Amino acid sequence: GKLFKVAVLPGDGIGPEVMAEALRVLDAVEKRYDVTFERTHANVGGAGIDLEGRALPETTVNICKASDAILFGSVGGPKWETLPPDEQPERGALLPLRKIFGLYANLRPAIIFPSLTSASSLKEEVIAGGFDILVIRELTGGIYFSQPKGIEGEGRNRVGVDTMRYSVPEIERITHVAFQAARKRGKKVCSIDKANVLSSSVLWREIVINIAKEYPDVELSHMYVDNAAMQLVKWPKQFDVILCENMFGDILSDEAAMLTGSLGMLPSASLAEGTFGMYEPSGGSAPDIAGQGIANPIAQILSAGMMLRYSFGMVEAADAIDQAVAKVLDGGYRTRDIYQEKAGEKLVNTKEIGDAIIANL
Amino acid sequence: GKLFKVAVLPGDGIGPEVMAEALRVLDAVEKRYDVTFERTHANVGGAGIDLEGRALPETTVNICKASDAILFGSVGGPKWETLPPDEQPERGALLPLRKIFGLYANLRPAIIFPSLTSASSLKEEVIAGGFDILVIRELTGGIYFSQPKGIEGEGRNRVGVDTMRYSVPEIERITHVAFQAARKRGKKVCSIDKANVLSSSVLWREIVINIAKEYPDVELSHMYVDNAAMQLVKWPKQFDVILCENMFGDILSDEAAMLTGSLGMLPSASLAEGTFGMYEPSGGSAPDIAGQGIANPIAQILSAGMMLRYSFGMVEAADAIDQAVAKVLDGGYRTRDIYQEKAGEKLVNTKEIGDAIIANL
Ligand SMILES: CC(C)[C@H](C(=O)O)[C@@H](O)C(=O)O
Numbered sequence: 126g127k128l129f130k131v132a133v134l135p136g137d138g139i140g141p142e143v144m145a146e147a148l149r150v151l152d153a154v155e156k157r158y159d160v161t162f163e164r165t166h167a168n169v170g171g172a173g174i175d176l177e178g179r180a181l182p183e184t185t186v187n188i189c190k191a192s193d194a195i196l197f198g199s200v201g202g203p204k205w206e207t208l209p210p211d212e213q214p215e216r217g218a219l220l221p222l223r224k225i226f227g228l229y230a231n232l233r234p235a236i237i238f239p240s241l242t243s244a245s246s247l248k249e250e251v252i253a254g255g256f257d258i259l260v261i262r263e264l265t266g267g268i269y270f271s272q273p274k275g276i277e278g279e280g281r282n283r284v285g286v287d288t289m290r291y292s293v294p295e296i297e298r299i300t301h302v303a304f305q306a307a308r309k310r311g312k313k314v315c316s317i318d319k320a321n322v323l324s325s326s327v328l329w330r331e332i333v334i335n336i337a338k339e340y341p342d343v344e345l346s347h348m349y350v351d352n353a354a355m356q357l358v359k360w361p362k363q364f365d366v367i368l369c370e371n372m373f374g375d376i377l378s379d380e381a382a383m384l385t386g387s388l389g390m391l392p393s394a395s396l397a398e399g400t401f402g403m404y405e406p407s408g409g410s411a412p413d414i415a416g417q418g419i420a421n422p423i424a425q426i427l428s429a430g431m432m433l434r435y436s437f438g439m440v441e442a443a444d445a446i447d448q449a450v451a452k453v454l455d456g457g458y459r460t461r462d463i464y465q466e467k468a469g470e471k472l473v474n475t476k477e478i479g480d481a482i483i484a485n486l
Numbered sequence: 487g488k489l490f491k492v493a494v495l496p497g498d499g500i501g502p503e504v505m506a507e508a509l510r511v512l513d514a515v516e517k518r519y520d521v522t523f524e525r526t527h528a529n530v531g532g533a534g535i536d537l538e539g540r541a542l543p544e545t546t547v548n549i550c551k552a553s554d555a556i557l558f559g560s561v562g563g564p565k566w567e568t569l570p571p572d573e574q575p576e577r578g579a580l581l582p583l584r585k586i587f588g589l590y591a592n593l594r595p596a597i598i599f600p601s602l603t604s605a606s607s608l609k610e611e612v613i614a615g616g617f618d619i620l621v622i623r624e625l626t627g628g629i630y631f632s633q634p635k636g637i638e639g640e641g642r643n644r645v646g647v648d649t650m651r652y653s654v655p656e657i658e659r660i661t662h663v664a665f666q667a668a669r670k671r672g673k674k675v676c677s678i679d680k681a682n683v684l685s686s687s688v689l690w691r692e693i694v695i696n697i698a699k700e701y702p703d704v705e706l707s708h709m710y711v712d713n714a715a716m717q718l719v720k721w722p723k724q725f726d727v728i729l730c731e732n733m734f735g736d737i738l739s740d741e742a743a744m745l746t747g748s749l750g751m752l753p754s755a756s757l758a759e760g761t762f763g764m765y766e767p768s769g770g771s772a773p774d775i776a777g778q779g780i781a782n783p784i785a786q787i788l789s790a791g792m793m794l795r796y797s798f799g800m801v802e803a804a805d806a807i808d809q810a811v812a813k814v815l816d817g818g819y820r821t822r823d824i825y826q827e828k829a830g831e832k833l834v835n836t837k838e839i840g841d842a843i844i845a846n847l
């Protein structure tokens with residue numbers, strides 16, 4: 126059978142609890158398919174700071190380097206919020222991981238599960254039947270990483286500077302990811318930019334239009350980022366794949382995720398060229414409910430599913446996970462975050478919903 | 487009596503129709519208060535391009551320079567969309583106007599009128615009782631105007647570059663605007679940044695914290711822009727004044743405006759140091775309904791009200807306009823964009839709702 130090496134980075138807050146359920150799902154996949162997931166645990170985020178002195182310890186990087194994929198929990202919490210930004214769990218772990226492993230393509234699905242439409246703060250008539258958006262965000266370029274960046278000068282003469290820079294190859298490769306994803310879904314790409322103001326966006330739009338010619342079966346549209354922030358609220362169903370540069374993708378993917386009302390349910394993938402990738406829930410570490418065994422592990426389990434799909438080519442097993450989650454939700458199982466005290470709902474804890482998903486695999 | 491000079495720039499699409507109603511409201515104010523508004527009309531946007539060869543003709547700039555304030559309609563439409571970005575009506579008129587007149591403080595209210603809560607795509611329970619957010623956006627700095635900006639290199643070696651730069655005085659003056667506004671309202675400022683990634687945001691946050699010390703009566707909080715995009719959707723009532731740099735303000739003010747469901751109702755002000763300002767609706771030129779006399783003039787009328795308040799110090803008259811609009815809405819008057827076929831609603835056209843507002847002044 127096949128063997129895949131997984132670096133397991135549970136992190137902080139609810140990270141370890143929800144990771145435990147995802148690992149049990151991997152156990153179940155091992156039993157049903159001829160595959161072994163060799164797992165190595167490593168510290169990251171606040172756990173990295175507390176145990177090894179930094180958010181992304183050297184040991185952790187080496188374990189990731191020796192693996193086929195990273196399964197990441199979540200990081201951060203009040204304990205580390207007063208550290209300098211560079212050293213904080215989120216920034217100090219995520220940005221270096223993205224850069225070191227060249228994780229240039231961030232896939233963030235924003236899906237409303239039909240049985241959970243009422244969790245959204247959008248009106249029933251706006252989201253009836255659910256929606257299914259995939260935000261593809263460029264993750265290693267743009268204003269996050271370009272130089273010059275820094276604070277120049279002294280005292281009141283100081284100036285804060287950041288640079289948003291995109292090269293043609295950077296735009297090309299993320300555009301291919303978006304069009305290839307769209308091909309397997311609704312066959313529409315909406316490319317976001319601010320080409321009426323930004324030069325990087327003018328180049329972005331030109332290159333996207335060029336690459337689109339290789340995908341005549343996929344429909345391309347363009348939208349300014351400010352308009353996109355509005356259209357998501359107005360009529361999210363108009364979108365299939367949304368293609369963004371790094372900063373716009375940060376903002377719009379979070380907006381889209383919140384519109385689903387089920388932030389605790391959304392996985393994400395950050396892919397390098399080749400098959401390496403990092404997989405993590407879109408939500409945060411929820412320190413307020415950590416350690417109580419009540420957190421929703423679905424985002425972490427679906428992230429493991431994305432790992433099977435994108436890094437290990439196990440499409441069937443990934444589909445099985447997605448379907449098991451949908452069945453459990455249709456069956457009324459609800460952790461506290463998605464419990465609405467409606468008829469047919471069963472309030473369950475982290476482990477119980479994990480059990481239900483495994484039983485449905 | 488007093489005399490104020492107003493440069494009237496109706497622009498394109500519904501601009502001229504809704505401007506006509508705002509000017510009738512100014513006539514009514516002249517009759518009730520001891521004041522004269524000397525108006526000079528000028529071309530802008532597509533009208534500028536068609537009649538004088540550019541979106542912001544020299545004559546128009548001179549008329550604005552000779553005025554105490556600019557009342558701006560709206561610009562743009564399909565006819566001019568194929569021009570190069572720099573020459574298009576919106577970008578070609580708005581960005582130079584902001585720069586020439588130093589309009590550094592953009593005030594964008596996002597208000598749900600209690601009688602129109604059902605127009606929002608947010609659930610009734612999320613917006614019950616309405617909400618009232620004021621986005622204060624820095625408008626002459628940041629990634630819109632900083633250098634270097636452009637496309638370097640040739641062919642596939644090209645790189646698109648933009649620069650986000652903020653100096654201490656730029657941050658200080660917009661922060662004062664936000665705190666002074668908050669003082670007259672809910673006494674809360676939420677400053678938006680991305681200080682975990684951007685150096686300009688690190689400086690932004692430090693300066694905002696410093697200036698806040700001069701306003702001990704106002705509560706300051708900070709939020710990352712991605713989180714703000716989520717929190718607006720989740721619970722808009724948590725916000726009073728939102729303070730943003732240029733690009734974040736562009737995105738979040740539009741998101742907040744759309745959340746009200748009444749984009750055609752929202753005015754905006756762009757203020758220079760001193761009393762000069764430009765006043766315009768937040769919505770667009772709506773070319774699809776232009777010329778039919780059915781557009782909603784409320785945003786334009788409220789923009790004229792903001793002009794009285796901020797440039798002419800006529801607080802009482804400005805309040806009277808705001809109240810007249812609220813009364814007309816409570817009375818059930820609805821242009822087509824806000825008509826919901828409910829009991830008590832009267833479907834009216836542009837001129838009829840203008841008449842009703844004037845009658846209530
Ligand atoms: C923590 C932060 C640096 C990060 C980002 O801005 O990319 C986060 O918001 C995300 O979206 O993964």
Ligand SMILES: CC(C)[C@H](C(=O)O)[C@@H](O)C(=O)O
Binds near residue numbers: 321576577580581736
């Ligand atoms: C037209 C465009 C340049 C402008 C901006 O981005 O500022 C517009 O979106 C606005 O918000 O006034």
